[in-house]
Amino acid sequence: MITDIKLSYYPGCTLKTKARNLEEAALGALTALGIEYQELERWNCCGAVFSLADDDLIHHLAPVRNLIRAAQQGSDTIVTLCSQCYNVLSRANQLVREDETKRKTLNDFMTEEPDYNGEVEVTHLLQLLRDRVGWETLRSKVKRPLDGLKVATFYGCTLIRPESVAINGPSPEIFEEFLRALGAEPVPFSAAQECCGSYQSVANPDAASDRAAKVLRSVQASGADALVLSCPLCEYNLGTRQGEILERIEDAVPIPSFYFTQLLAVALGLEPELCHLELNGEAALKLLKAREYIAAAPA
Amino acid sequence: MGQLTVSIRPEQRAKIQKVKEISGENVGLCMQCGTCSAVCPMVDSMNMTTRKAMHLLQYGLTDDVIDSKLAPLCASCHTCSVRCPRGIDVAKVFEAVRLLVSRQNIDTINLQEIAKGTLEKAPQIAFVSGFRKLTA
Numbered sequence: 001m002i003t004d005i006k007l008s009y010y011p012g013c014t015l016k017t018k019a020r021n022l023e024e025a026a027l028g029a030l031t032a033l034g035i036e037y038q039e040l041e042r043w044n045c046c047g048a049v050f051s052l053a054d055d056d057l058i059h060h061l062a063p064v065r066n067l068i069r070a071a072q073q074g075s076d077t078i079v080t081l082c083s084q085c086y087n088v089l090s091r092a093n094q095l096v097r098e099d100e101t102k103r104k105t106l107n108d109f110m111t112e113e114p115d116y117n118g119e120v121e122v123t124h125l126l127q128l129l130r131d132r133v134g135w136e137t138l139r140s141k142v143k144r145p146l147d148g149l150k151v152a153t154f155y156g157c158t159l160i161r162p163e164s165v166a167i168n169g170p171s172p173e174i175f176e177e178f179l180r181a182l183g184a185e186p187v188p189f190s191a192a193q194e195c196c197g198s199y200q201s202v203a204n205p206d207a208a209s210d211r212a213a214k215v216l217r218s219v220q221a222s223g224a225d226a227l228v229l230s231c232p233l234c235e236y237n238l239g240t241r242q243g244e245i246l247e248r249i250e251d252a253v254p255i256p257s258f259y260f261t262q263l264l265a266v267a268l269g270l271e272p273e274l275c276h277l278e279l280n281g282e283a284a285l286k287l288l289k290a291r292e293y294i295a296a297a298p299a
Numbered sequence: 300m301g302q303l304t305v306s307i308r309p310e311q312r313a314k315i316q317k318v319k320e321i322s323g324e325n326v327g328l329c330m331q332c333g334t335c336s337a338v339c340p341m342v343d344s345m346n347m348t349t350r351k352a353m354h355l356l357q358y359g360l361t362d363d364v365i366d367s368k369l370a371p372l373c374a375s376c377h378t379c380s381v382r383c384p385r386g387i388d389v390a391k392v393f394e395a396v397r398l399l400v401s402r403q404n405i406d407t408i409n410l411q412e413i414a415k416g417t418l419e420k421a422p423q424i425a426f427v428s429g430f431r432k433l434t435a
Binding site: 013014017018019048049051052053054055056059082084162163194195198199200202203204206207211214231232233235236240 | 321340341372375378380381394395407408413414417420423425429431432
């Protein structure tokens with residue numbers, strides 16, 4: 001049981017609906033690993049993108065308010081599953097900690113809130129697993145090792161850029177280490193740290209599809225059986241939209257995509273229902289059953 | 300040795316200052332190496348490379364950069380920012396260019412023009428981030 005930190009869980013805009021497969025698998029895994037957490041009360045959307053303008057403070061209120069909620073809950077750490085939430089909350093926290101003038105303006109503006117001075121730590125679930133559970137302990141809790149599963153680990157952008165919030169800072173292979181702990185075999189591919197097309201799939205779908213096609217081509221060339229990622233926007237661009245994107249690639253083969261939390265839940269032997277594999281498309285469920293990582297449904 | 304002098308009009312100077320004010324970045328540091336264009340994941344869809352846009356911004360020619368529609372295609376992946384050998388946070392520069400438009404109350408994406416399939420399938424995070432970046 002991990003009780004040395006008080007942990008708040010921040011869901012974010014998509015995890016209660018289109019990315020239930022990211023959330024429910026993760027929460028099941030946290031419980032199975034004996035990690036106590038409290039879902040953040042009165043959480044609000046983080047804004048999904050960190051405001052890059054020097055003269056714009058108003059957009060930092062949303063992430064900072066969430067950090068205040070975590071402090072009010074008595075937590076010292078807030079954990080996110082979504083890469084973009086992680087990025088926005090981390091950068092907002094950094095801004096509050098490092099820029100005294102902006103911190104004062106933000107606090108003065110939020111007259112209804114207690115002052116916030118960066119007391120809460122922001123962490124991504126992969127970091128929490130590495131730092132609080134440890135890969136060896138995780139390995140020992142795996143009930144159904146993902147032996148022989150070749151996985152392309154997609155970092156994308158917001159987990160690793162800018163460097164000041166990179167989750168792989170001290171361990172460049174954090175995602176690969178996680179998969180090795182589950183018994184899977186991470187496969188390197190050239191587009192692992194590239195952009196999936198991001199919000200361009202709404203603004204300029206054609207440009208986003210071109211981008212996603214480049215990523216999928218790279219995954220295909222790596223010989224991976226599956227793609228694993230941590231962001232609902234990456235999953236939309238590379239998973240949900242994959243059918244139409246593969247039309248742009250010669251000799252394309254569908255590549256099942258998973259959230260990292262789903263593979264975690266499967267390896268821990270949790271109920272497959274927690275993984276909501278129906279949201280991943282047929283190929284994902286088929287792969288897990290074919291390899292007998294999860295039991296095939298009775299005929 | 301002869302010297303080439305480029306004069307910059309006061310209104311262009313004001314625009315250079317404006318980009319600096321919003322982005323906090325000094326585009327004058329750019330040495331035109333083109334690394335930002337080489338690493339840009341969206342460059343194939345753009346009508347202008349980021350290198351060229353940086354050069355135009357050095358002269359305060361922000362309208363040419365706006366007309367190229369380069370900034371709305373930026374996905375804010377920050378690859379250019381981490382690779383720039385001059386330490387310019389290029390993503391912040393193009394955020395400033397986007398804001399020069401949206402702060403005039405001009406939207407670059409319009410909800411009514413988004414395909415029905417996208418509205419049904421896309422996750423909230425896609426709309427939140429897209430609208431945050433490209434609407435007033």
